[in-house]
Amino acid sequence: MRTIIKKVQGYHAIDGAGVHLVRVLGADTVKEFDPILMLDSFDSTNPEDYKAGFPMHPHRGIETISYMSKGWISHRDSLGNAASIGEGEVQWMNSGSGIIHEEFPNAHDRLLGVQLWLNLPARDKMSTPTYHSITNTQIAEVAVQGGKVRVLAGSFEGKQGHQSEHLPLDYYDIQLDKGAELTIATPQDDSLMLFTLLGDATISGEYIDEKTAVKLSAGDGVTIRAESDRVQVLYIASKALKEPVAWAGPIVMNTSVELEHAFDELEQGSFIKEGLSEK
Secondary structure, three states: OOOEEEEEEOEEEEEOOOEEEEEEEOHHHHHHHOOEEEEEEEEEOOHHHOOOOEEEEEEEOEEEEEEEEEOEEEEEEOOOOEEEEOOOEEEEEEOOOOEEEEEEEEOOOOEEEEEEEEEOOHHHOOOOOEEEEEOHHHOEEEEEOOEEEEEEEOEEOOEEOEOOOOOOOEEEEEEEEOOOEEEEEOOOOOEEEEEEEEOOEEEOOEEEOOOEEEEEOOOOEEEEEEOOOEEEEEEEEEOOOOOOOEEEOOEEEOOHHHHHHHHHHHHHOOOOOOOOOOO
16 A cells, blocks of 8 residues: 655645635655646635736746636636636646646635646657646546545546546545545555645545645555545646756746746747747
């Protein structure tokens, strides 16, 4: 069975135009959590914490995956997409060769969710940008003893979710009642992390507080036990890239030369390769 090799609790941060969030993973955890670059957690009952949103900004070289357990968020981008996702839904954007987008959470009684940055392999850094709204009708749910597993992406127990175009990703929202326990079989070499979005849990025999990311060792299974009245654990499994990372702000490449080139293109107005003009 897998064991926990690293635990990370987030810290308060302000991003965008003044959005209060908890930054859990970032530049200091790239190597351990490869290929997950960043994980931001949102949990607020005060719209003043987030209503300013994230105005138009660029990305290249990553996929951003937002999951709203509660609340709504609206998206618009330079490909011409304009969409909103609500409670239980996912927004998946491959920035590829370059995209400019904005995100605005809508006022709600509670905003609860996360955004992941999934690194793109070097071969796909300049791929064609894409956007997908993954709605509740596209998300399978699997009943387990004392709860359920929502298949946000990948597959679980024969149920299929959204399939990543660039890196394999199994992404589940595991919801368990207090005392319920679930063991999941895992491919030996998957890069696996879990995040306690809501409530406390025991994972691989260790008590893990809410809003904690854990990276697990190689192994063929992991056991999760709910220790709070209602627990949500996000399960995120992919393949480690083991590639160099050159990261500055919203752009992630493999070398400093590629990074400098991207920012030069931003200044020159040639950053966008597909879709609408960045002007």
